Amino acid sequence: MTEAVAALRAGDLVILPTETVYGLAADAGNSEAVVKIFEAKGRPRFNPLISHVADAVAAERIAVFDDAARKLAEAFWPGPLTIVAPCRDIVAVSDLARAGLDSVAVRVPGHAKARAVLDAFGGPVVAPSANRSGRPSPTTFADAVEETGSFAAAALDGGPCAVGVESTVVSVLDGRVSLLRPGSVTREEIEALIGPLDGSGEGHRSPGRLTRHYAPSAPVRLGADAGGEGEIFLGFGPGVGPERWSLSPTGDLREAAANLFRLLREADRETPAGIAVAAIPGVGLGEAINDRLKRAAGFVG
Incomplete structure (x- = not known):
């Protein structure tokens, strides 16, 4: 023990x-x-x-x-x-x-x-x-x-x-x-x-009954290269967006997954016009991150 x-x-x-x-x-x-x-x-x-x-x-x-x-x-x-x-x-x-x-x-x-x-x-x-x-x-x-x-x-x-x-x-x-x-x-x-x-x-x-997830009040835009007017941009990878709002400055999927809900919530508290999110690779944990982001954007569930 x-x-x-x-x-x-x-x-x-x-x-x-x-x-x-x-x-x-x-x-x-x-x-x-x-x-x-x-x-x-x-x-x-x-x-x-x-x-x-x-x-x-x-x-x-x-x-x-x-x-x-x-x-x-x-x-x-x-x-x-x-x-x-x-x-x-x-x-x-x-x-x-x-x-x-x-x-x-x-x-x-x-x-x-x-x-x-x-x-x-x-x-x-x-x-x-x-x-x-x-x-x-x-x-x-x-x-x-x-x-x-x-x-x-x-x-x-x-x-x-x-x-x-x-x-x-x-x-x-x-x-x-x-x-x-x-x-x-x-x-x-x-x-x-x-x-x-x-x-x-x-x-x-409930565990085992996934239908939708927490979605911010602000609209979520996926696969973005940069933030538009009034948007907060959640980057991923070296040099992609401001480090303050990066899911992972080094492009680490584990770090991005751990930061995902926290950054979505913190961005939403700023009442932006929208939350733009950089493209996330769809391999390994990226599958789960993209699944969660699609639900946040209203595409699933």
């Missing part, structure tokens, strides 16, 4: 057992570490990721819970239920981990070894399933190591996963409770506790 905690603090990845599936874990507040997860899984998409914490007290440090959220937490935690609620701490859970949203997905895993790591680490840890994209989620240690073990600095064997399917995801936002993703905590169990669920949940706030 000590090795795993040290790896998380160093910004590295850890294979982490939970009762649902094995996860590929990283410090939720470290965008560079979160980028490594997308790289390791392949064909990445900037979904919101679940922030795993040691207990409900730690959950309320990063999320704003109402009475319904507290009832759900008391009934089903530790366990395979994820609660999507307004984000309280945007530093502890980075923009990249939240996919640029104002909400955060959080849960307390039911696996004792996972909670011990989280308690020792002292902060939220994102841990999507430790599989390569398009493959089944690993529910044994051997399968997790085979899938993404080469990307992890540490790996914990917690035995076979007791649940074996990803957690149920419920949003608790604006006074409405909605089921975003079914799992082993059933609709009937949830409704028995808090009453009928609302049917208007926003699927984009």
Whole structure:
């Protein structure tokens, strides 16, 4: 466990057992570490990721819970239920981990070894399933190591996963409770506790249900050579645009991915006529960056 905690603090990845599936874990507040997860899984998409914490007290440090959220937490935690609620701490859970949203997905895993790591680490840890994209989620240690073990600095064997399917995801936002993703905590169990669920949940706030992403108020123009009148220009590569607004002055895709949501948000705060973005290569992480930019520009979702 000590090795795993040290790896998380160093910004590295850890294979982490939970009762649902094995996860590929990283410090939720470290965008560079979160980028490594997308790289390791392949064909990445900037979904919101679940922030795993040691207990409900730690959950309320990063999320704003109402009475319904507290009832759900008391009934089903530790366990395979994820609660999507307004984000309280945007530093502890980075923009990249939240996919640029104002909400955060959080849960307390039911696996004792996972909670011990989280308690020792002292902060939220994102841990999507430790599989390569398009493959089944690993529910044994051997399968997790085979899938993404080469990307992890540490790996914990917690035995076979007791649940074996990803957690149920419920949003608790604006006074409405909605089921975003079914799992082993059933609709009937949830409704028995808090009453009928609302049917208007926003699927984009749930991992595994990507439909759209945070888009700035300003229009976004892609593949630009320079900024037009009143636009902020987000450059990429040496000498492309002002360094202050560069996704990566050196043309590093990992750095660009880690900076993407932050720079879009900061540019939008300037209330520009638009946000122009330089062309990004469509290889490796560039595929994910371009996917996110297309959604920001309204071309997808």
